[in-house]
Amino acid sequence: MRRTGGCRCGAVRYTLEAEPVATRLCWCRxxxxxxxxxxxxxxxxPRAAVSHAGALRQWDSRAASGRHMRRSFCGDCGTQVFSESLENVELMVIRVGTLDDPADVQPTMVIWTASAPPWARIDPALQAFPGQPS
Ligand SMILES: [Zn+2]
Ligand SMILES: [Zn+2]
Structure with a gap:
């Protein structure tokens, strides 16, 4: 199935041509x-299945997992669209809120529950990991 999405203001648009490898909620800080x-x-x-148009700004940081993460944002509206680990050239991450239809993916996993605040509602139906799954 072909999925499309973009940032809030529409300056960045993307197309995804492969099924997600995983769909998950993340409570990392x-x-x-x-x-x-x-x-x-x-x-x-898969990174190879994503193409995009429009200018992205990037910000690099070290994640709690120890990986070097690059986050890509629309410079106009500030929506974070993609993130990627610089140690993993095969895969990347798309923020589900940026899909044109967020309803057609289904989370199966919740990660980094150890850094969730006490009021977090963690769905017991999801497979839960206190940190980064291996
Ligand atoms: Zn935008
Ligand atoms: Zn996270």
Whole structure:
């Protein structure tokens, strides 16, 4: 199935031509910043299956996993669209909120529950990991 998406203002648009390898909620501290306090919902996809148009700004940091993460944002509206580990050239991450239809993916996993705040609601139906799954 072909999926499309983009940032809030429309300056960045992308196409995804492969099924997600994983769909998961992430409670890592980094995701809490970009999701305004809640868990982020992400799909992990093959990099080769993603093409995009429009200018992205990038910000690199070291994640709690120890990986070097590069996060790509729309410079106009600030939406974070993609992230990628610089140690993993095969896969990248797309923020589910940027899909044109976020309803057609289904989270199966919740990760970094150890850094979730006490009020977090963690769905017991999801496979849970305290940190990064191996
Ligand atoms: Zn934008
Ligand atoms: Zn995260």
């Amino acid at each position: 980094d995701c809490q910043y970009w999701s305004n306090g809640n868990a982020a919902v992400n799909i992990v996809v």
